[in-house]
Amino acid sequence: MMDNKQVIDAGNQDKCYDYHQSANTLFRFMSELDYLLPSLTELSLLPRYVLENVEYLKLEYKGQQVKWLLIPMLCFCDINLHKLSMHVDGLFGNNDGYGEYGLGLDKKWCEEKGLQPVSYLNGKASQTEMLRLVFNQGLDLIDKGKLDESNEDLYDFIITQVSQSKPLWGKMRKGTDEVQKNFHDEREWRFIPNLEDSTSPEFLNDVTTPGITNLKVRQDLSNALQAEKDTHLELGIDIIKYIFVKNSGDKERVLTLLDDNFSRKEALEMATKIVIYNQIVKDW
Template sequence: MMDNKQVIDAGDQDKCYDYHQSANTLFHFMSELDYLLHSLTKQSLFPRYVLENVEYLKLDYKGQQVKWLLIPMLCFCDINLHKLSMHVGDNQKTGTKEGYGQYGIGLDKKWCEQMGLQPISYLNGNASQTEMLGLVLNQGLELMDPYKIDKSNENLYDFIITQVALSKPLRGQMKKETTEVQKNFHDEREWRFIPNLEGLTSPEFLNDVTTPEIMNLPFRRDLSNAMQAEKDTHLKLKINIIKYIFVSNLDDRDKVLELLSMNFSREEALEMATKIVIYDQIVKDW
């Protein structure tokens, strides 16, 4: 007969699966109120093409170094509320625009797991794992040209792209609009949603050697906007999995409340209103 002490009921098991050293919410922040309003109206988050610096992998394509890749993704941070100000705001000491914006949505982490979001791997430039990834990428770089894919190696191609899309150096450069900032990426505890673009017109990735246009902001914006038209790339939201709605100030809150009253039932609007967090107020208590 099984000892009752060895039996864990479903309720206790759920508690074991809660996060204790990290947040139970994943946060996605934006730089503009309009982005947040659009996401709430459409009840969706929309991946965008993001420049990723890959100099740490020492990639070479036909004698030219690949420094940047352009990859579609949605980025989230796994940071407890009281530490979010360092992620959201800009660097007050240096005056650099390092923050991701004071507008955002916090989503239930367990739901995010079910939707396939994945914590990324942080790579130490001095580690053998990083060297091996660079070697594999260099050997298969020809496969990474989306216009010259060898169908017989398609699974290898997909694996390489996925590994790159879910990896980042411990520290490095990040593009903010047209400027570059130095970041400690490991502090961001990042998770990503990578849309499935199979059968769609949007490219899975581009690099700065074969497509130097990716370094131009208007080009990246056009690609991201075009991907928004592909509905299968969206991360569809449900009211019950939204835990927080971040706005910068009281005026922003009023605009969100107006949008909720116009686009949701009274009950839904009231439920959503209780989730609004005003950054200017709460940051003083973090």
């Protein structure tokens, strides 16, 4: 007797780990072809510092509200192909799209590399209130010089939670502009580099470092981070499922780059992955 326990056919168990209501690919889009080309030649993605609005958490340090955090990361979206156009192009010309150039990476591989789906927080939920409380307690410990080995790991965990969280909706800094976003629709995953042995900061806030809202400051910090090879997300040809370019002229540039930097077999394999966005979007 099996006590009514269901016996699962071992040959079908792998199907349980496929994604059926979300993509089996994680996509990273960007606004310029020149941002994509180095990722192909080097077969790596380089994290950069991203400005995150945290007003929803109501954080305080030395009596001032912390509105922005600067966190190193790579961002991806978990959106099925036929729904990508809103993510790529944005809403109503609001300058909130991410661009027509990008890569699609195998999702299982991304899991192995430690990428994590973002936690979306309702500002009125108890989980958000608890995160607000413990983060403020940590900031108070720093202010009073009481952060030490006895509580440092706990505070690192809290920082990690914040770095992997976003509000359901809010504002985003894009270049020098601010745009309103429904973040939950992005189904974001993140790669946060391990900076334990790095000289780059794990995060900065706009109270102790007001300059982080300046675009040039963020670019300089990102350039310094990208110079540290251990922070890169190294790719393999086999885990790249899609290479997105905007038009046929861009495709020719990518093909030339592949011919110049890879063996014929590798170049042909990568060429089969190229998708011209302006063509395929008409059929979604």
